[in-house]
Amino acid sequence: MVCPQCGTQNDNRGETCSRCKRPLHPAAMKGKIPCYVHANREATTSCALCGNRLCTTCAVAVNGIDYCEGCAPATALRQSYDEDYEKLPVLDTTQVPIATFDSRFFAAIIDMGVLFVGIVVAVLLLWLLTGGSLDFLRSAQSQPVAYYLLRFVILLSVPVYLFLPVALHGQTPGHRVCGVICLQPDGHIVTIHQALIRALMQILSALPFFLGLAWMIWDKDKLTWHDHVSGTRLYEWQANT
Ligand SMILES: [Zn+2]
Numbered sequence: 001m002v003c004p005q006c007g008t009q010n011d012n013r014g015e016t017c018s019r020c021k022r023p024l025h026p027a028a029m030k031g032k033i034p035c036y037v038h039a040n041r042e043a044t045t046s047c048a049l050c051g052n053r054l055c056t057t058c059a060v061a062v063n064g065i066d067y068c069e070g071c072a073p074a075t076a077l078r079q080s081y082d083e084d085y086e087k088l089p090v091l092d093t094t095q096v097p098i099a100t101f102d103s104r105f106f107a108a109i110i111d112m113g114v115l116f117v118g119i120v121v122a123v124l125l126l127w128l129l130t131g132g133s134l135d136f137l138r139s140a141q142s143q144p145v146a147y148y149l150l151r152f153v154i155l156l157s158v159p160v161y162l163f164l165p166v167a168l169h170g171q172t173p174g175h176r177v178c179g180v181i182c183l184q185p186d187g188h189i190v191t192i193h194q195a196l197i198r199a200l201m202q203i204l205s206a207l208p209f210f211l212g213l214a215w216m217i218w219d220k221d222k223l224t225w226h227d228h229v230s231g232t233r234l235y236e237w238q239a240n241t
């Protein structure tokens with residue numbers, strides 16, 4: 001079934017979405033049998049061949065018998081539905097304020113702290129593996145493998161850390177602690193593409209002494225460079241899932 005919040009196709013049995021980890025079935029669906037395609041729609045019938053539960057939009061009626069999309073004869077008339085219409089936003093963006101500079105600033109401090117600790121751990125590991133020498137921090141001469149490995153790990157871990165959690169459920173660990181969430185302006189989970197652009201642009205925003213982040217102080221919509229470029233927004237939100 002399709003997750004109503006992020007639109008990801010899920011295994012039919014799951015209780016939570018494999019991507020955003022939010023409950024697949026909204027509270028309003030409690031005690032009702034969901035359609036096998038739409039987690040947020042009640043099933044009204046089932047497929048005569050495979051038994052899949054179907055909502056009124058998904059049922060394909062042929063001579064008074066209901067089939068699912070896959071089992072219905074190829075010539076049968078199928079109803080069309082708008083996939084976006086089926087999705088529910090994570091939050092109502094007209095009711096929730098855009099994240100304040102303070103929340104974002106502290107979230108950034110926490111995320112940088114986590115990354116810093118990770119890098120220190122990597123340095124310690126390399127230090128142990130190279131027999132107690134920190135030469136690899138300065139030059140590639142004596143320990144080229146450790147030298148390049150450390151730089152590779154840093155180059156890879158920063159964008160992955162910024163990208164992955166936002167693409168999955170909208171929040172880095174820092175966002176989670178500070179009660180903010182990164183979403184599309186209509187309140188849906190961001191697309192993989194948006195999360196990727198955002199993560200890369202965040203690095204560019206940070207390079208000129210965090211000018212891209214500080215931008216939100218003057219910006220009329222309180223947006224940073226990476227918000228603008230990726231078309232995403234950060235909202236104040238105390239997680240309730
Ligand atoms: Zn989801």
Ligand SMILES: [Zn+2]
Pocket residue numbers: 047048049050051052067068069070071072
């Ligand atoms: Zn079927």
Ligand SMILES: [Zn+2]
Pocket residue numbers: 035036037038041054055056057058
């Ligand atoms: Zn359906």
